[in-house]
Amino acid sequence: MHDPRITKLANLLLDHSCEIKKGEKILIEAFDLPEPNLVCALVEGASERGAIPLVTTKQNAVLRSLYQTATDESMKANAEFEGARMNACQAYVGIRGAANSSQFADVPHERMDLFQKHWWKPVHGSIRVPDTKWVVLRYPTDSFAQAANMSSAAFEDFYFDVCTADYAAMGRAQEPLVKRMEAADKVRIVSPGTELTFSIKDIPVIPCNGDRNIPDGEVFTAPVRDSINGVIKFNTQSRYQGTVFSDIEFEFKDGQIVRAESSDTERLNAILDSDEGARYCGEWSMGTNNRVRHPMLDTLFDEKIGGSFHLTPGQAYEEANNGNNSQIHWDLVLIQRVDYGGGEIYFDDELLRKDGHFVPKDLQGLNEGL
Template identity: 55%
Template sequence: MRDQRILQMARQLVHHSISVQKGEHVLIDVFGGGRDLARALIAEIYQVGAYPHFNLNDQSLLRAQLLNMTAEHMDRMAHFDYERMKKMDCYIGIRGSFNINELADVPADKMKLYSENYGNLVHTHRVNHTRWVIMRWPDPSMAQLAKMSTEAFEDFYFNVCTVDYQRMEKAMQPLVDRMNRTDEVRIKGPGTDLTFSIKGIPAIKCAGECNIPDGEVYTAPVRESVNGVLTYNTSTIYQGTTFDSIRFEFENGKIIKATSNNSQRLNEILDTDEGARYIGEFAIGVNPDIHHPMNDTLFDEKINGSFHFTPGRAYEEANNGNKSAIHWDIVNIQRPDYGGGEMYFDGELVRKDGMFVSEDLLALNPENLKA
């Protein structure tokens, strides 16, 4: 019998996350596993009276393709998928991977070609012109990243993906209001002393609409307002390469110095284009059931007590004008077990050691979101 949790997730995605309406066209984009969920989604979309479309992706075949990709070939491939995306009203991305490092040995110039041409064209349209949701699928490789058995990870996965998002959305509103009133943000912690302005840039709450799992409120810094130093205390995988101990120095918004365990590859990514060295997103993570990183962005950026500070492209809803082929969510956790830290809005301490301390924000602390 099909796992009832999969059917529940399909209903949540179709009815809550993207609110599919009769007569609409929905693209289901599958990477790795997730075929059971795709089948459930197809049935649920038909129940609504809408039209499901699907696409199966294989990272090992993408790697083989990219190794000898030419600009003309990439342009043709991107425009083919762009034309299909233009005909879609909704998009569901199921992101699994049998090998998270499948693209690690693709040369930097080929990855740049892919990011600039395919990503900018196809997925920029998807983000700005469809109702979309992206989620991970609990393949065994994800269980390995989480250092858990496959069965235990599946239980964890469904718990964090099906939290009470309506409760979370209500609790987020005071934080949205606070951020919309705030000019200067200061973040302090081990190896970190960072200041920037978010004045005039909207704060957006994310409670199960665009990402599953979800649980963040995001905005963007005023593009040239970022100054100081930021040391991330989680690892991150980007374009198939694992990075640790990333440290950025900022001057007037720009990353002027970047180091990590692989500083050469880090700087190659940051040199993709001009916007890659500026920040396109600042977000605060609040999912009450995600506590530790597992080198998967959709999970790690929602960790309670965390924030992420993202080199590259800004979202249209919270736009600071930064454009880039890159959008790289890198996470810092401020709970005591990760070294602690403080976050200030216009000089007022609003979060200490990963816990909100101002009265209007206490509902976002894990014990209250789970109550």
């Protein structure tokens, strides 16, 4: 018998996120899970609904060896194999654990580039994201709890509480923000070390409330590609391609990152030089999940933090496409609550959010729990 929290989460993934239907194939991909309970619950739940579950389990230590030895030929061969499988499925659930969150830290950047270019982008960027009903989530592990500075038991309680939120209510609360973002042209952001302007005019706005990420809670769009000017200093750490970066600072001119500094400036610039689109941004999003309060070196949680926003060098999503193409997509988070230094966001010179709290009356529902 499954832990009822596991069953509740599995039902949410199948019914709300994937809206699984009879006869559909659903690929369940599990990475470094400490135990198989969620995978088993998904297999059983999908079968009960008349769907066809397909399962693959992966270990990050094995993936590290694949990345360490990557060649153009090997990455293309893996992509051909995995792409054929992804093309055969109508839904996808990706569950990521991590026995060691820094497993890929010593993989040379140029080898990770081969994975991103020849495997990730063709399979996930070009097939899974546009062509399947997909959802990705992390799994509570001891290393994850440690990154959150919590005991394993306390983190597990936090995890299931956040992941099984009332996403229908979240969606209703996001509706006024969607309307304001759709009507806005100029965005101005002010925070310690940050003075940034850009346009979001005529770019689609997408509310996220449990359909693609768990946990969820953001409303995203994209900046007009060449419109970003100014400087931004992010106040959260970010793990990308196995390396932890802190004190990331960008200077933009006409949309392009012309200066980039961080705790590892050399590797940061190597990532931004991956291709022409890596120095332009493909997403801008406002975090609306007030149950997530502090960063834990995990993008799926950190980008949803109440009172935050994230800006993304790299690939734009098809749903909110500003024309930027890249093999990278790197969500970088800035928290604007008072306990993180404060800050303001303006839409067309109207103060929209101050110190993480939305100001207009129609957006007060998004402040609940802050």
